[in-house]
Amino acid sequence: MKREAIREFFRRLAEANPHPTTELEYGTPYQLLVAVVLSAQATDKSVNLATRKLFAAAPTPEAMITLGEEGVAEHIKTIGLFRNKARNTVALSRQLLERHGGEVPHDRAALEALPGVGRKTANVVLNTVFGDPVMAVDTHIFRLSNRTGLAPGKDVLAVEQALMHRVPKDYLKDAHHWLILHGRYVCTARKPNCAACIVRDLCEFRDKTA
DNA sequence: ATCCCGAGGG
DNA sequence: CCCTCTGGAT
Numbered sequence: 001m002k003r004e005a006i007r008e009f010f011r012r013l014a015e016a017n018p019h020p021t022t023e024l025e026y027g028t029p030y031q032l033l034v035a036v037v038l039s040a041q042a043t044d045k046s047v048n049l050a051t052r053k054l055f056a057a058a059p060t061p062e063a064m065i066t067l068g069e070e071g072v073a074e075h076i077k078t079i080g081l082f083r084n085k086a087r088n089t090v091a092l093s094r095q096l097l098e099r100h101g102g103e104v105p106h107d108r109a110a111l112e113a114l115p116g117v118g119r120k121t122a123n124v125v126l127n128t129v130f131g132d133p134v135m136a137v138d139t140h141i142f143r144l145s146n147r148t149g150l151a152p153g154k155d156v157l158a159v160e161q162a163l164m165h166r167v168p169k170d171y172l173k174d175a176h177h178w179l180i181l182h183g184r185y186v187c188t189a190r191k192p193n194c195a196a197c198i199v200r201d202l203c204e205f206r207d208k209t210a
Numbered sequence: 211a212t213c214c215c216g217a218g219g220g
Numbered sequence: 221c222c223c224t225c226t227g228g229a230t
Contacts, residue, residue: 041216043225080215080217115228116228138227188224
């Protein structure tokens with residue numbers, strides 16, 4: 001996709017949704033961090049169902065440690081990968097208390113050192129909690145970036161770097177949520193709804209059936 | 211490259 | 221039935 005097409009691409013997404021945000025439900029930065037860890041290979045909807053119960057029982061890192069792995073697991077059993085996620089949630093809460101006074105650090109290396117937190121989750125937290133202009137490349141953004149020709153790349157890191165170079169600076173902070181939402185509701189994995197797509201004419205894929 | 215792993219959609 | 225969902229650790 002050419003420069004001018006890319007600018008027009010984001011101009012339209014911005015016009016359609018001026019203030020994009022996450023669909024994960026949370027009350028504090030700590031809760032957002034936990035929700036993002038739980039969201040790996042799971043839908044936001046299923047995560048929200050679980051975190052309503054989980055955060056009511058344990059809204060803080062201290063309470064999460066008291067609840068314990070088994071207690072956390074009981075609340076999140078309906079999400080895939082729940083045993084790993086329960087273990088990571090408790091371990092991550094301990095590390096926040098031991099190293100960061102119970103607060104979510106505004107620091108990539110510190111975030112990635114937390115159990116269950118990799119580059120993608122760290123980027124979501126940096127962007128959503130702190131408003132940093134970074135791109136978290138998840139399954140939606142990877143697919144959409146390659147399919148449309150917006151920012152092709154062979155792996156998620158290549159796509160992230162391509163996006164950082166190609167997305168106009170003034171759109172970078174909001175680009176993450178625009179792309180997630182467009183991928184979730186229009187540019188879907190199996191049968192993209194090209195007929196309803198507002199950037200269809202800019203796309204290198206359009207409604208090819210491949 | 212493989213494992214983890216439930217729910218919803220098609 | 222198979223595929224997908226805001227991945228990370230080994």
